[in-house]
Amino acid sequence: MKQKLIEVKNLKVYFKVKENIFSRVKDVHAVDDVSFTIYKGEKVGLVGESGCGKTTLGRALMGLTGITDGKIYYEGDDVSWLIRKRRLNDLYKKAQFIFQDPYSSLNPRFKIFTILERPLRNFYRMGKEERRAKIIKTAISVGLDEESLEKFPHEFSGGQRQRVVVARALISDPLFLIADEPTSSLDVSVQAKILKLLSDTISRMDLSLLFISHNLAVINQFCDKVIVMYLGKIVEIAGWSELFKNPLHYYTQALINAVPLKDVSVKKIDNVRLEGPLPSVIDPPKGCRLNTRCSLATEFCFEKEPPLLEVKKDHFVACHLYDKK
Amino acid sequence: MSNKSRARSELFTRIVKNKKLVISLVMVTILVMLAIFGPMFVPYGYEQMNTGERLAPPNQNNIFGTDHFGRDLFSRVVYGARYSLMISLLVVIFSNIIGITFGVSAGYIGGKFDIFAMRVIDIIFTVPWILIAILVAMSIGRGTQTVIIALSIVYSPQVARVIRGTTLSLKEKEFIEAGKISGEKSLSIIFRYILSNSLGPLIVQSTMVMAYTMLAEAALSYLGYGIAPPTPSWGLLLQDATRYYIKSSYLVYFPGAAIMFAVLSFSFLGDGLRDLLDPKFSPLG
Amino acid sequence: MDNKLSVKDLNVEFTTIKGKAKILRDVSFELKEHEMLGFAGESGCGKTMTSMSIIRLIPPPGKITRGSIIFEGKDLAQNSPREMVDIRGKKISIIFQEPLTALNPCYRVSWQLEEILKLHFPDMDKNERRKRTINILKNVGLSDIKKVLNSYPHQLSGGMRQRIVIAMAIICDPQIMIADEPTTALDVTIQAEILSLIKEIQEERKQLSVIFISHDINLLAERCDRIMIMYLGEILEVADSDDIINKPIHPYTRGLIGSTPRVSLSRKQFDFIKGELPSAYTDIEGCSFYNRCTEKDESCRQQKPELIDIGDGGKQHLVRCFKKK
Numbered sequence: 001m002k003q004k005l006i007e008v009k010n011l012k013v014y015f016k017v018k019e020n021i022f023s024r025v026k027d028v029h030a031v032d033d034v035s036f037t038i039y040k041g042e043k044v045g046l047v048g049e050s051g052c053g054k055t056t057l058g059r060a061l062m063g064l065t066g067i068t069d070g071k072i073y074y075e076g077d078d079v080s081w082l083i084r085k086r087r088l089n090d091l092y093k094k095a096q097f098i099f100q101d102p103y104s105s106l107n108p109r110f111k112i113f114t115i116l117e118r119p120l121r122n123f124y125r126m127g128k129e130e131r132r133a134k135i136i137k138t139a140i141s142v143g144l145d146e147e148s149l150e151k152f153p154h155e156f157s158g159g160q161r162q163r164v165v166v167a168r169a170l171i172s173d174p175l176f177l178i179a180d181e182p183t184s185s186l187d188v189s190v191q192a193k194i195l196k197l198l199s200d201t202i203s204r205m206d207l208s209l210l211f212i213s214h215n216l217a218v219i220n221q222f223c224d225k226v227i228v229m230y231l232g233k234i235v236e237i238a239g240w241s242e243l244f245k246n247p248l249h250y251y252t253q254a255l256i257n258a259v260p261l262k263d264v265s266v267k268k269i270d271n272v273r274l275e276g277p278l279p280s281v282i283d284p285p286k287g288c289r290l291n292t293r294c295s296l297a298t299e300f301c302f303e304k305e306p307p308l309l310e311v312k313k314d315h316f317v318a319c320h321l322y323d324k325k
Numbered sequence: 326m327s328n329k330s331r332a333r334s335e336l337f338t339r340i341v342k343n344k345k346l347v348i349s350l351v352m353v354t355i356l357v358m359l360a361i362f363g364p365m366f367v368p369y370g371y372e373q374m375n376t377g378e379r380l381a382p383p384n385q386n387n388i389f390g391t392d393h394f395g396r397d398l399f400s401r402v403v404y405g406a407r408y409s410l411m412i413s414l415l416v417v418i419f420s421n422i423i424g425i426t427f428g429v430s431a432g433y434i435g436g437k438f439d440i441f442a443m444r445v446i447d448i449i450f451t452v453p454w455i456l457i458a459i460l461v462a463m464s465i466g467r468g469t470q471t472v473i474i475a476l477s478i479v480y481s482p483q484v485a486r487v488i489r490g491t492t493l494s495l496k497e498k499e500f501i502e503a504g505k506i507s508g509e510k511s512l513s514i515i516f517r518y519i520l521s522n523s524l525g526p527l528i529v530q531s532t533m534v535m536a537y538t539m540l541a542e543a544a545l546s547y548l549g550y551g552i553a554p555p556t557p558s559w560g561l562l563l564q565d566a567t568r569y570y571i572k573s574s575y576l577v578y579f580p581g582a583a584i585m586f587a588v589l590s591f592s593f594l595g596d597g598l599r600d601l602l603d604p605k606f607s608p609l610g
Numbered sequence: 611m612d613n614k615l616s617v618k619d620l621n622v623e624f625t626t627i628k629g630k631a632k633i634l635r636d637v638s639f640e641l642k643e644h645e646m647l648g649f650a651g652e653s654g655c656g657k658t659m660t661s662m663s664i665i666r667l668i669p670p671p672g673k674i675t676r677g678s679i680i681f682e683g684k685d686l687a688q689n690s691p692r693e694m695v696d697i698r699g700k701k702i703s704i705i706f707q708e709p710l711t712a713l714n715p716c717y718r719v720s721w722q723l724e725e726i727l728k729l730h731f732p733d734m735d736k737n738e739r740r741k742r743t744i745n746i747l748k749n750v751g752l753s754d755i756k757k758v759l760n761s762y763p764h765q766l767s768g769g770m771r772q773r774i775v776i777a778m779a780i781i782c783d784p785q786i787m788i789a790d791e792p793t794t795a796l797d798v799t800i801q802a803e804i805l806s807l808i809k810e811i812q813e814e815r816k817q818l819s820v821i822f823i824s825h826d827i828n829l830l831a832e833r834c835d836r837i838m839i840m841y842l843g844e845i846l847e848v849a850d851s852d853d854i855i856n857k858p859i860h861p862y863t864r865g866l867i868g869s870t871p872r873v874s875l876s877r878k879q880f881d882f883i884k885g886e887l888p889s890a891y892t893d894i895e896g897c898s899f900y901n902r903c904t905e906k907d908e909s910c911r912q913q914k915p916e917l918i919d920i921g922d923g924g925k926q927h928l929v930r931c932f933k934k935k
Contacts, residue, residue: 049797064502092506105499109521122508157886168507187652188825190881192869198879217828217871221878241875256873258802259829261855263874263882274799277767338627 006038006061006074006176009189011070011080012051013060017282026282030056032232033070036309043202043209045223045240046171047216047255048178051281052229058178062097063088075175093123096169098179102161102186106153112139112164113149119172134171142167142197147264159190170205177202178210183218195222216259220244225314226237228252231281231289234308248317250294271295288320296321340600346597351589354565360410364401370559373394373406375523380573390580392565398576401557402583409587412472413538417531419477425527429515431485432492443489450482454541455548462550472542472551479541480534485604486529491523525602536588543584559584614680614786614819615641615664620677622656622663622689622843624890626765629860631890633659633672635843635898640916641786641819647811648830648851649823650866651840654887658821660840661788663687664821665702666694683787700730703779704788708795709771713763719774723781728781746777751807769800773807780811782816787812790823809833827870831855839863842888842898845917846888849927859920861903897932 011023013031018024031053038044046054059065061072065082072080074094082091099105104114116135120126126134140162155159162182169177175303179198183191199222202209212290213219219240226243228251236249244266247253253272256262274293279285285292287302294301298322308318340346364371368386375395383390389398431442449457458475465471495501495518504518520527539559545551546560547567554561559580567574622634634656641647649657662668665680666686679686686694698704706712713722723743727734734742747755750773763771772792779787784933789808793801812820824830830837830851837854839847839862847860858864868881885902887892897903897910903910910932920934921927 049799062506064506088505089508092508097503097506099499099503101499105503106521107500107504107518109517118509119507122510159886165503168503172507188866189652189869190826192880192882215871216798220873221880236763236769243481244873245623245875254799258799259873260802260805260826260832261872263872266873302768315686335627342627 004040005040007073009071012068014068029232045219045226046212047231053232093174096174098182100181138171180212349593360407365399369397405557405559413535416476416538420480423481428485428488432489446482446485454479529599536591581602613640616680617833621675645835646820648834648837655840656843700782702786703784708792750777788821
């Protein structure tokens with residue numbers, strides 16, 4: 001029986017912008033009314049192109065940005081309230097974040113030992129010896145040796161640094177990991193090692209993972225479930241093989257089609273092209289966000305926003321074409 | 326060779342190849358040695374007057390000559406090193422304290438506080454420094470403490486701007502956010518994440534402030550707002566020399582040369598350090 | 611048939627405080643007429659440096675220490691800077707990864723294009739220049755050309771900017787175009803469009819050969835005629851794209867392809883290449899892949915293998931490996 005770990009309900013994250021000193025303050029709808037569930041032990045991929053809000057969503061779940069509206073539940077507890085009140089230490093014990101750039105996510109002045117020690121010192125009361133033991137154990141579990149602990153980040157390669165980042169995320173025993181493009185700045189051969197590390201760690205520690213990426217091939221081979229976002233909204237959610245076998249949303253189809261050199265098992269869908277430019281996130285169009293670019297758009301698509309509906313078991317899509325009403 | 330010792334020998338090579346750095350390090354060492362140990366080895370005390378030998382040009386007994394009170398100029402110049410260096414060091418320390426406080430809080434807190442703090446800094450920066458010194462002197466009288474307080478205020482804007490710059494650029498880096506989600510409190514972030522990664526520009530700026538202070542102190546003492554006689558500040562030596570330099574020009578050259586030597590050594594040190602701490606080389610910020 | 615470009619025994623070294631780094635080691639290859647040749651490899655393999663050597667824009671302290679680059683009967687490695695100015699942009703052009711930094715932010719698009727024409731065709735009159743500029747923008751698939759011509763780079767989207775950069779690269783009808791990771795900074799759907807555009811241009815223009823550099827071997831395999839695999843400044847394998855993907859021979863190539871995820875309906879184990887890339891400062895006597903190879907023996911360490919053609923049926927397939935004869 002699958003246990004719910006994270007539940008997001010109608011999450012909105014809006015930022016204020018002013019285009020110039022004469023204009024009014026406007027809202028950027030970075031994440032606009034997003035809802036989904038992550039189960040224990042699940043690796044969920046969050047995919048979309050620039051401006052879709054995936055990074056903002058990941059950061060919001062971590063409390064790195066504020067929340068404008070909506071609720072986030074971790075194991076049934078409402079953490080959105082904690083985020084709003086900036087009582088974040090409790091949140092940081094439940095969830096941790098893996099950043100994209102291993103070259104700027106480690107403090108160059110800290111030894112690896114210190115980097116791993118800080119979360120323990122800040123979150124838990126532990127004796128010095130106990131701390132040291134835990135740090136060594138965690139370092140070894142990510143493939144670093146004990147000598148590495150005395151070194152500084154600049155003495156390591158990108159792949160090794162990313163291992164330190166993973167170790168730091170794991171050391172406070174979180175339930176949930178959010179990884180924002182964790183392998184995008186790494187070479188392919190290094191990426192494979194880091195992905196294996198993440199995969200092994202997640203199954204060993206029974207964690208859940210939100211894997212944010214623009215790389216569909218990695219998501220296809222790594223994640224259990226996939227959420228597709230476009231312009232602040234979720235357009236489709238499905239299990240990985242279902243999504244690639246039967247992509248329902250026009251945008252998902254366009255994304256899959258654009259990936260070079262797919263395996264022959266994945267069928268090519270003809271005549272799926274996104275016409276026209278990306279609309280602004282400041283004043284999103286009325287109705288479906290894809291309406292100006294979708295060749296199947298009808299008049300209705302310009303009037304009403306399609307709700308995210310479960311059209312098959314565990315397969316959700318937000319498109320009027322599948323809305324029986 | 327392990328990574329660590331390879332990095333060390335690289336650092337050594339970089340230092341040795343940078344001529345400006347090597348020369349300035351030698352010069353600064355001479356200055357510091359002079360300041361600490363010089364007074365123990367000079368032939369005369371700085372107050373020692375020998376009225377029979379007034380205004381004597383450089384000779385066997387007085388290698389720099391004597392001033393209008395018969396005091397040995399060489400001894401006075403050497404003592405002066407101690408005062409100049411000590412005052413400059415204190416100014417560096419205090420201007421850093423003021424500047425860092427303004428700069429890091431402006432950069433970190435941002436928003437209206439940033440605007441306000443930086444305007445205060447701008448005002449200090451715009452007011453002619455002599456005026457600031459005069460104002461301080463008018464409040465608390467002349468003397469060593471006046472010079473230190475006034476110059477600490479005068480040079481704090483430069484430090485503030487440098488630190489605000491480094492704070493703003495570091496604030497966006499992921500390791501700062503990573504620190505926050507590791508539970509780090511704001512003070513820890515400011516000291517261990519931001520300031521410790523701003524050391525490079527800070528050190529370079531400090532050597533510049535040393536150089537500026539030596540000149541400014543000399544000027545202030547010369548103008549009568551700084552150190553009181555008979556303390557042999559180099560600036561005061563120049564002031565004494567004003568009346569007699571037509572016939573006894575050596576009274577100007579020796580203190581002047583000392584000031585020049587000190588200012589150049591710190592300027593070069595700053596330049597040399599800036600080259601060394603080029604972003605290509607990661608360790609010091 | 612004459613080759614468009616013939617590179618022989620090219621060696622490039624960087625001399626720094628740390629010593630001499632061999633960036634390119636005896637690189638030899640041919641760029642055929644009317645072909646799209648892919649350069650594949652990970653960071654530090656030398657693919658970008660090879661292209662920089664061709665147009666003589668190697669950043670100091672790098673230098674060509676040996677070798678020849680024969681183009682139109684002349685050795686580019688021997689050319690003076692004055693002679694290279696006549697070639698760059700006119701006979702051999704290059705497009706880079708980030709279109710925003712490739713375009714001058716202070717000038718409109720029309721200016722950027724006309725400048726190139728003014729430089730290489732000083733006798734062309736204003737009308738002819740205008741006509742060519744408008745035409746080339748049509749060739750790269752832009753519509754609303756008048757508006758684009760009057761715009762500044764920051765007013766256009768990433769995809770449009772890259773099209774303009776491509777336009778600038780082909781406006782003088784070059785013989786060779788080098789594309790260095792031209793789509794890495796773009797969204798997946800735009801990437802597919804730009805790739806199709808480049809392929810279209812290369813197929814239409816009979817006098818044009820394209821060198822396409824990418825770290826993504828799937829991307830290269832979809833569009834290139836041949837692919838060249840580079841590692842640590844050396845060429846390890848060269849063959850037709852299909853053969854590289856389906857019948858890779860060199861252990862590194864196999865490792866690279868095995869660790870690159872591909873969208874599929876079945877899950878594949880992630881392959882990996884053990885060990886780390888050696889430093890470019892080390893002098894390697896034997897095979898450069900020795901410390902990471904799983905099929906080696908003693909002889910691989912003592913002598914460097916030559917690039918040998920083991921292709922059958924008239925198709926060239928070059929491999930640098932003792933074990934594959």
